[in-house]
Amino acid sequence: MVCTTEPLWWPSPAKLNLFLHITGRYDNGYHRLQSLFQILDTGDRLAFDITTSDSIKISTVFAGVAEQDNLIYKAAKLLQRHCGVSQGTQIKVDKQLPMGGGIGGGSSNAATTLVALNYLWGCGLSEDKLAELGLQLGADVPVFVRGQTAFAEGVGEQITPVSISGDWYLVVNPGIHVSTPAIFGEADLPRNTATMAWKDYTFEKTRNDCQQIVCKRHPEVAKLLQWLVHYAPSRMTGTGACVFATFKDENTARFVQAKLPEYWTSFVARGVARSPLKQQLHNVNAVPDRH
Incomplete structure (x- = not known):
């Protein structure tokens, strides 16, 4: 039986790695990183219908991804088990x-699932605990749970919230899929970049240590970077495949977007200090008995 309450849409924002340095490797094989996670004002949305049964269902089909392999499902199941929740949910994406x-x-989808269901199921877990659970799902999940632009270290879980200018970004997708494990498994991947203090950060002094490897494996990414860099400072985010260019105003970003070849997809977004997900949580907490 599904509750009749109209579900809320919960934001699941995108992020950019404004830089990504690989500074070493742990004994367990994980890479030691430094990065700047810039939260954007654009992304996916998720809606949750709370059910009286304990089943978890994703009504949106993800091509090539089995439901139980989806991070959304895994996040919901993890929270349900941890808190002993008897309810379930049907999730639209x-x-x-x-x-x-x-x-x-x-x-980001996994983090939104944790944050939203923690509220909707009445679990009452702290942000720190949700971030700890999120780390079991992936190194980036805690950043989205905390919902702030952040300087990250370790495997990405050591997070220091930072304040930077709210630049505009043209984010371009070359239409290919890059395997993160494959990139981190490359023998030629740089793994000894010197550590830096946040106070010394500038975009010009940093880089993405994965970019050269990805460009060798995927010439389309190299082609895209060569195109964008003519217009603005540009870099690959994470392990790719998306590339971003940085602008001080929206109009210039959209002007360059209009020049993009049609075979690349793109969006323009602004960097924000506080995630739209955090704002949504604030909004629902301000309305008594919303869930």
């Missing part, structure tokens, strides 16, 4: 972000 694009689509 308004999917806008590309999979395998390096802009955090799956990790």
